Amino acid sequence: xxxxxxxxxxxxxxxxxxxxxxxxxxxxxxxxxxxxxxxxxxxxxxxxxxxxxxxxxxxxxxxxxxxxxxxxxxxxxxxxxxxxxxxxxxxxxxxxxxxxxxxxxxxxxxxxxxxxxxxxxxxxxxxxxxxxxxxxxxxxxxxxxxxxxxxxxxxxxxxxxxxxxxxxxxxxxxxxxxxxxxxxxxxxxxxxxxxxxxxxxxxxxxxxxxxxxxxxxxxxxxxxxxxxxxxxxxxxx
Amino acid sequence: xxxxxxxxxxxxxxxxxxxxxxxxxxxxxxxxxxxxxxxxxxxxxxxxxxxxxxxxxxxxxxxxxxxxxxxxxxxxxxxxxxxxxxxxxxxxxxxxxxxxxxxxxxxxxxxxxxxxxxxxxxxxxxxxxxxxxxxxxxxxxxxxxxxxxxxxxxxxxxxxxxxxxxxxxxxxxxxxxxxxxxxxxxxxxxxxxxxxxxxxxxxxxxxxxxxxxxxxxxxxxxxxxxxxxxxxxxxxx
Numbered sequence: 001x002x003x004x005x006x007x008x009x010x011x012x013x014x015x016x017x018x019x020x021x022x023x024x025x026x027x028x029x030x031x032x033x034x035x036x037x038x039x040x041x042x043x044x045x046x047x048x049x050x051x052x053x054x055x056x057x058x059x060x061x062x063x064x065x066x067x068x069x070x071x072x073x074x075x076x077x078x079x080x081x082x083x084x085x086x087x088x089x090x091x092x093x094x095x096x097x098x099x100x101x102x103x104x105x106x107x108x109x110x111x112x113x114x115x116x117x118x119x120x121x122x123x124x125x126x127x128x129x130x131x132x133x134x135x136x137x138x139x140x141x142x143x144x145x146x147x148x149x150x151x152x153x154x155x156x157x158x159x160x161x162x163x164x165x166x167x168x169x170x171x172x173x174x175x176x177x178x179x180x181x182x183x184x185x186x187x188x189x190x191x192x193x194x195x196x197x198x199x200x201x202x203x204x205x206x207x208x209x210x211x212x213x214x215x216x217x218x219x220x221x222x223x224x225x226x227x228x229x230x231x232x233x234x235x236x237x
Numbered sequence: 238x239x240x241x242x243x244x245x246x247x248x249x250x251x252x253x254x255x256x257x258x259x260x261x262x263x264x265x266x267x268x269x270x271x272x273x274x275x276x277x278x279x280x281x282x283x284x285x286x287x288x289x290x291x292x293x294x295x296x297x298x299x300x301x302x303x304x305x306x307x308x309x310x311x312x313x314x315x316x317x318x319x320x321x322x323x324x325x326x327x328x329x330x331x332x333x334x335x336x337x338x339x340x341x342x343x344x345x346x347x348x349x350x351x352x353x354x355x356x357x358x359x360x361x362x363x364x365x366x367x368x369x370x371x372x373x374x375x376x377x378x379x380x381x382x383x384x385x386x387x388x389x390x391x392x393x394x395x396x397x398x399x400x401x402x403x404x405x406x407x408x409x410x411x412x413x414x415x416x417x418x419x420x421x422x423x424x425x426x427x428x429x430x431x432x433x434x435x436x437x438x439x440x441x442x443x444x445x446x447x448x449x450x451x452x453x454x455x456x457x458x459x460x461x462x463x464x465x466x467x468x469x470x471x472x473x474x
Contacts, residue, residue, distance in 0.1 A: 146252070147252045149410055149411045151410040151414055172434045177386065177418055
C-alpha cells in the first residue's frame with residue numbers, strides 16, 4: 001500500500017525524501033486556496049516568487065502581479081491574497097506572478113518531488129480521487145506560519161489522510177495527529193479555528209469572508225500542478 | 238497572563254526566543270521519563286551527552302554510564318533507557334552520565350533558557366504546580382524523533398497546556414493542537430498511542446512495561462532541573 005506523510009513546516013522538509021513522491025503544497029490561508037480558485041477560474045498560469053521585487057518585475061512581461069506580506073496586499077500590485085481577487089472574470093487566460101509569505105516557500109522547497117500539486121479545502125475530494133488514481137507515495141507539505149506549525153494547514157493535511165484512509169498508510173506520527181485533529185474539527189472548521197493565531201490575525205484585517213470561503217470543502221474540481229516554474233491546470237484527459 | 242508555547246521538534250527551536258522562559262524538555266519514550274524516575278529515586282545527578290564516546294569516557298570519573306541508540310542499550314554501558322534501570326536502589330546518590338538519541342539534543346538546545354526542567358507524565362501535576370507558582374513564560378520543548386514530530390511528546394505538551402489553562406495563555410497554534418490531541422487521548426493514552434510510530438518501534442523491542450510506566454500520570458513528585466551541565470533535583474525549600 002502507498003504511504004501518506006505530512007510535513008508540518010518548511011523548516012522540517014529536509015528530513016523528508018520527496019524524490020519519487022507527489023507533494024501536495026498547502027497554505028490554506030490563503031495562497032493555495034487562491035491558486036485553486038484562480039486555476040478553476042481559467043487563469044492560464046500562476047508563477048510563485050519568494051522575492052517581492054522579482055515578482056513585481058514580471059509586470060513588464062505581461063503578468064498580472066499578486067503580492068501579500070503579513071496578510072495584506074502590497075502597494076502597487078494588481079491582486080492581493082484574497083481568493084475573491086482570483087475569481088475575477090477578466091483573469092481568464094491571464095498569467096499571474098505571485099509572492100506570498102509562506103506558500104511560495106513551500107512550493108520552492110518541493111521542486112525535487114516527482115510531482116507538485118496544490119491542495120486546499122476547495123478541491124479536497126478532487127485531489128483525493130486524483131492521488132488515489134495515481135498510486136504514488138504522497139507528502140502533504142504544510143506551509144505553516146513563518147516556519148512554525150499552523151492549525152489550518154494541519155487540518156487540511158488531516159482531511160487528506162482521512163479521505164485516503166484504506167488506500168494510503170500513514171508513514172509516521174504527523175499524519176496520525178493531523179487526522180485526529182481533523183476528525184475533531186470537521187463538524188465546524190471555522191468554529192474550531194476561531195482561537196488559532198493566524199485566523200485571529202486575519203480577522204483583525206477584516207477578511208472573515210475569505211476565511212469562510214477557504215474553509216468550505218469541495219467547491220472546485222481542478223488539480224493545480226507545478227509545471228516548470230508555473231502552476232497550471234493538470235490535464236487529466 | 239503568562240504564556241505557554243510548544244516547540245514540536247528540535248529542528249524548530251531556532252524559531253523560538255527561549256531567553257527569559259522556563260523550558261520543559263520532554264522525551265516521554267524514554268529519556269525524560271528515565272531522568273524523572275532517577276532523580277525521584279535519589280540519583281545525585283544526571284549529565285546528558287550528545288556524543289556516545291564522551292559519555293562512555295565518564296566511567297573513569299566515577300559515573301554510572303547510561304546509553305541508548307535506536308531504542309536499545311549500548312554494549313558496555315551500565316544502564317539502558319528503561320525507567321526501571323533508573324529505579325534500582327544502588328543508584329542512590331550516584332552520578333549518571335547518559336546519552337540518548339533525541340532527549341539529549343533537546344536539553345542541549347535549551348541551554349539559553351532562564352531555567353530548564355525535565356517533564357514527563359510521571360511528574361506532570363508536580364510540574365504544573367511548580368510552573369504556576371513560578372509565573373514565568375513557559376516553552377514545552379518536545380524532543381521528537383530524529384527531528385520529526387512525535388505523538389507522545391506532543392500529548393504530554395498538551396497535558397501541560399490543559400493543566401495550566403486559565404493560568405497561562407497559549408502563544409500560537411502548536412499549544413492549541415497539542416491540547417486538543419491530549420483531550421482526545423487522555424482517557425487511555427496507551428490505546429491512543431497504539432498506532433504511533435515510536436510505540437510500534439518500542440513494542441518490537443519488547444518493552445511494553447516501559448511504555449505503560451512512562452504513560453502513567455502523576456506517580457512522582459520531583460522537579461528535575463538543569464544546573465550547569467547536570468540534571469539535579471530542584472530544591473524548592
